[in-house]
Amino acid sequence: MGNLIKAEIRKTLSTKSWWGLMIPAVLFAFLFALGWGAITNDLNDFLGSSDAEELAGLLGVQLGELPVGLLALAHGINIGTMFPVIFGVFALAGEYSKKTITTTFLTAPNRMSALSAKMFTYIGWGVVYGIIIVAFASLATVLTVDSAGLPTAGQWLGVLGAGILATTLATLFGIGVGAVWNSVTGATITLTIWMLVVENVLVFVSFGWFGITWLGGVLPNGTLNGIVGAIGAEAFGAAGVSVPGALDEDLQWLLQYTAGAPGAFSWWAAALIFLAWTMLFFIGGWAANQRRDIT
Template sequence: MMGNLIKAEMRKILTTKSWWALLIPAFAFAFLFSLGWGAITNDINDYLGSTDAQELASLVGIELGALPVGLLSLAHGINIGAFFPVIFGVFALAGEYTKKTITTTFLTAPTRGSALTAKMLTYIGWGALYGVVVVAAASLGTLLTVDDRGLPSAGQWFGVLGAGILATTLATLFGIGVGAVWNSVTGPTVTLAIWMLVVENVLVFVSFGWFGIRWLGGLLPNGTLNGIVGAIGAEAFGAAGLSVPDQIDKDFQWLMQYTAGAPGAFSWWLSALIFFAWTMVFFLAGWAANQRRDIT
């Protein structure tokens, strides 16, 4: 029965335009952002003759002029690309309410729980697909612009691939939860776009600049989603993780995290855990709401 429900979910997705209408800009934005950041990050290795850079390099045991600055390009490309599976997830359940197909979905499944489980499993697969596409786009942009000396190692690249797939998968589930709670497509799409792309970034920047709060981005939804990949670059620069040298100036550490696209991130895995908690809050709330919601 579950297999049939998953097949039905796949047909619903493939007969709509949303999957490719969001996948194309996800690829395009990831590619363009990594392309732009790749050109910028080359200047970072050129700058490494400064005293600050020498001090940072000696503290974290890295070679001057050979920092894996390509990780910054990858992170910024993947982070912007990860926004699109969030919106794709919103369509999963909220889109059915908008199109008035939710009644058929619930009435043809044994229980609402089984229908929602099939939807979750299907969209996990789609979230992983978004991750592969977004990482590929960011990798292409990075390879085209970052000098050989700044490219990540093979191990770092595979780590980014895994983190990127994890990020987009959780992003999709997060979107499903928000859409399920809201029971609308337009409302959560507009709100999430404003919050994730504008409001939260302003809050993080202002809280640091005016109040010296460095950890806010490591707790808010967009910051933790970005931190899953961005913290890998920050850790490579010695500015994140559990072994940050005490000698590094905390403001300089935050600036390096910000450059890596993960301001306030504690580590990549802790960012993943915190964003997973945000995802479960909305996903379980949406699950509970749809167990009781009237579909007539």
């Protein structure tokens, strides 16, 4: 297994995909955190004075002391996490498109060993992506958010851990989708359209027309975003489907959306649900590749 992992690392480093996707991941994480930091820095204007004052009162803080930096961090990290998903697609689907999968399978004891080696290798890549994305989102947050609105040290460490967990699971999710689809182009286009367009439309329509607040907390993109975003939602007392006696439902959902996690139950629940999605596609991809013709 050690030799297979070394081979996977060398194989990945010999391509341009790891740094080609790292660059936009860093840029988008930085720019989105920068933009949202400028917006949420004045939460009073963003939510409306009465809602912002009510929220500050419930949390027992002054209006200017709300941890708005968590909201900027979440949006920066969440948009950056899209790129580890695409990077994961290249792990197996990319080998089929480049016709190197035959060598990979024939030089391993069995296909399960080859796929396991990929899994362990890309877990490492997911950690690398997570550290860098969180670092640049944090830099943008520090540059735009007033000091009173910055997260505490504990919250920042929580975001770092959640960000690494999110990018790691995102990479494995991409591997699974690519393995099932067996096409880099098809999997990338489908994932991008679903995660950035279709799912967001479904979440907005379900809330606006039917009053369903929890849909984003169970769909793939929503749960991936919720791993980090729910930390911000929880800091504002807006985690979960409902908080009786605290926030009204509309304000709660708006705060969840502002935190990048509409419908999120909690960060750990989001992680567990997204892990289930990851395992669904990963096991499906593993099963499909046990019988797939490589000649």
